[in-house]
Amino acid sequence: MLDNQVNQLIGHLFRHEAGKMAAVLTRLLGFQSLDLAEDIVQDTLLKAMSAWKFKGIPDNPSAWLYTVAKRKAIDAIRKHRLQAQHSEYIHEALRSEWTLTPTLDSSFLQNEIEDSQLRMIFACCHPAIPYESQIALTLKTLCGLSILEIANCFLTSQDVITKRLYRAREKIRDEKISLEAPLPAAMTGRMDAVLHSLYLLFNEGYNSSHPNQLIRHDLCEEAIRLCILLTRNAITDTADTRALLALFCFQASREDARISSDGSIVLLKDQDRSKWSSSLIDRGKYFLEQSAGGDHVSVYHIEAAIAGCHTRAKTFEETDWTLIAELYAILAGMKPGPIVSLNLAIATGYSKSPSSGLEALKQIEGLDDHYLYHAAMGDFYARSGNETEAKRCYDKASGLTASNAERNLLALKQSELSSISRQYVVYNGNHRRFARGKVAADGDKRNVSFSERGAE
Template sequence: MHTNPERQVHELVDHLFRHEAGKMASVLTRLLGFGAMELAEDIVQDTLLKAMSVWKIKGIPENPSAWLYTVAKRKAIDTLRQQHLHSQHHSEISDALKSEWTLAPTVRQLFLDNEIEDSQLRMMFACCHPSIPYEAQLALTLKTLCGLSIAEIANSFLTNEDTISKRLYRAREKLREEKISLEAPIPAKLPGRLNAVLHCLYLLFNEGYNSSHPDQLIRHDLCSEAMRLCLLLIGNPVTNAPEANALLALMCFQASRAEARLGEDGSIVLLKDQDRTRWSRPLIEKGKYFLEQAAEGDEITDYHIEAAIAGCHARASSFEKTNWGDIEELYTILSDMKNSPVISLNRAIAIRYHVSPEAGLKALLAIEGLQQHYLYHAALGDVYVDVGDLAAARASYERALCLTSSIAEKKLLQFKMERLA
């Protein structure tokens, strides 16, 4: 079976967009200044479009990432020469950008691996500047650094695209007004910004693990990017905080099950039906390691608790041997720390298995704020089956069916409804 070269190019550019766009945008914003962030994004877009057109004709180069960086460097140098943007923002590289003798070498220097990583760290913390409203910080980071679309960000926040567009506009306006620069993270200012950065990576991983894309339930590229950026934080002594280790532990535990979550036909395989021999032992071991590192701090965060819950599942040799009592207790602690209907939903599911379906149903019916969430109605349907109320189960599954656009999720719900007949 031959792969269509044009499709191969399109898929590679899409892959590189996820992995390289944020890197290029970070370096370009550091060069051009935050006031020219949209110009930096345009250069990234132009670079990717050029790759698409050239590679279709000449073929994919041996090192696609290096090809992109070469084009981006040239465009950055041309832009700096033409628009004199170096005079509009002040940083440790401003003087070097003013001279023809040092302009090109400085741009090339910033595209070296260690400088790219430094620029990404700066970008993460600049997007999470306290002058920007918290939710706008998250939207800006997910859009600029992580490459999520407005629709994907809206799904992460359970809101609409118009709201996200307005948040992005306000965030960019604030960047211009405050003349915020890409500064290195300062320890004294770290805690507040780090929380926002970690939340962004948490949302990015979740969008990959439970994608809002209709025909792609799991997006491994997003999961990998979230894990890479989290590892970047841990690799820097200034940002290597216990909560960052806890978040990476959570990601490792969750990612270890990714391959077992889908059947060969793309259908969803529920946790109780998964082939646990397909779970990634190396990722589970990494999860244990990072959770141990996270225990070195004095504070327990919600990432610690969620990682501990994921660890309970990872350690269970079978679904029947899962310690649902510990999981229920951990969700109770988590709900005390962070009031969220999604946490209440997961706690109710744990009660279903630890106590009884009837107790689980009572807990589910007490939850408010999830009437438009398909997982809530799907969980209700499952528990109604357990207690023998098949009419209520069908109604819940039908409601869930109306609330999801995922093809795989629709197929699973339809399968459950067929079993009721």
């Protein structure tokens, strides 16, 4: 029993603390020693697994990890004969570090982590590193995503991401890129990559790549927490930052309603809206209002507005799909790409007709390997009464997803093709139109064009 508890706790701490620990250690070791910092984190987790199974789980597992990791980093410094340079810090770090259950000052620990993470985010988004590599490095180092998860974020292969990370770290070592926070002007220039990284982190949590975990609440919470940290800094508290935080709040407000008690996906039209978090919706409205002003409108403003449309609708039938389609059309002009086009096509199918949605989907190129594209095609074929094509599309989509929950949903859709009543109400302007077919169209899952998932 203890072994299982330890294994589960270590897995939890790895997801929550590994990136933070690496950020703290790189402040001590120097950013050029990023690989060493990550090795120390791994060694510390292995030591915890062994020690806790033998001596029991400490009262403060996180503090235990930071204490042991710092001790290992200090040993590494001594080994490289840097003790004199770091002697003052060593003196502080060694205080009360020799017990199994250390009691670190919580305010010192939290302040250090926050500061280190902000430094790490901006360091990873250094302009000397190619833009996509900046984001991949941030997601891997600070956020703890796997190579596969990052590849899914970019809709590319693991080999491509591995090469990007290798080249980025090689450039960091060769050019001795410093971890020091950049000057205000430089921070402003890095904000786009920083916000993009947080967006993809949240998106991976909201629609996880994990086969048995549709939502990773820890990633969503981490993205929100880091975005809040940015709003607390006068330089990084921008209109875009607030708009992104508004989007996060709107999306996170629906998390509890998206999964049933048995782990099945609950589509937007079937969700119990009383489970939507009113406090998060209110926070989303607040940050969206705070992001307004001036002539600047970003992709985050548009996406937050789209998410806000969903939260305002008391029922699925009352959703203003016409406005959502218009907003996606604006987004497509600002950030063109196949994923935004996918969401626009889905919104078009709801605001006009299934045939309009199908026609728009067929015009999109580059998503033949994206399962949500085929799932959306299947949904609109089902609504049009074409069961043969709907089944073909669902089969194609099922073969392209690793998620068990999504495969189960696709299987359910297929089983209902011939048995359910296919009458569905689509709200359009001031009147209602009736179309045949069961609606369960999905939009984007992970995207590099900032679009949200459509009618999940």
